[in-house]
Amino acid sequence: MKLSGDMLIDLIINIASIVVLFLIVRKLVYKPVKKFMTARSERVAGAEEEANRRAAEAAAQKEEYEQKLAALETDKQQAVRESEEAARAAAQKIIAAAQEKADSIVNGAQKKGQEAYDKRLEAGQDEIIDLSVDISSKLLARNISDDDNRRLAEEFLASLKGERHA
Amino acid sequence: MRKAVIRAAANFPGDLKTALENGLRETFGSDLACEFVIDDSVIGGFVVDVDRTVYDWSVATQLKRLKKELHK
Numbered sequence: 226m227k228l229s230g231d232m233l234i235d236l237i238i239n240i241a242s243i244v245v246l247f248l249i250v251r252k253l254v255y256k257p258v259k260k261f262m263t264a265r266s267e268r269v270a271g272a273e274e275e276a277n278r279r280a281a282e283a284a285a286q287k288e289e290y291e292q293k294l295a296a297l298e299t300d301k302q303q304a305v306r307e308s309e310e311a312a313r314a315a316a317q318k319i320i321a322a323a324q325e326k327a328d329s330i331v332n333g334a335q336k337k338g339q340e341a342y343d344k345r346l347e348a349g350q351d352e353i354i355d356l357s358v359d360i361s362s363k364l365l366a367r368n369i370s371d372d373d374n375r376r377l378a379e380e381f382l383a384s385l386k387g388e389r390h391a
Numbered sequence: 392m393r394k395a396v397i398r399a400a401a402n403f404p405g406d407l408k409t410a411l412e413n414g415l416r417e418t419f420g421s422d423l424a425c426e427f428v429i430d431d432s433v434i435g436g437f438v439v440d441v442d443r444t445v446y447d448w449s450v451a452t453q454l455k456r457l458k459k460e461l462h463k
Binding site: 377 | 418
């Protein structure tokens, strides 16, 4: 196809327009846009850096808290162990005191029981003695003879010899 | 006149009474009057009460002493 003069001029004008447009756009848009994009990239990088810094800080804090928690847990377990030991010791003390009291009560009761038994035994023995003497007096009252009285009178009068009351 | 009271659980025979009277008069004087009294509480033997002195030769008193000793 053969280009005519008009077409060639149009083509040249179009190409020139495109170049001029390109130059204009480059001047007016490219540099600001590039500046904007650079600033944006810098902002993004800054934000990323800040985020990394904060993440590192958070991780360090987290570790610190975890260490504190671990220490607290250790303290807590220690406190629990100490409380358990104290409770065990107190329970032992209470049991020992209760045992002592129970032993004392049992011994006291045994002693009282023995005393009561001894008292009853003594009372029983006294009763037997009284009964025996009463029975003896009744038997003697029935069986004392004149000869017995004579013997007593002889002993009495012999004991009087040597006394003088006249 | 002084008096002796002889308490006994039974009525003593005459010879025993005479022996006691004579023995008491030997000690306390011939003017001593003797009175015999029956007292069951004596049980056996006798108690002679003369000149504010009591001579206790009763079985009752011996039994009381025995009871006291056994209770110790």
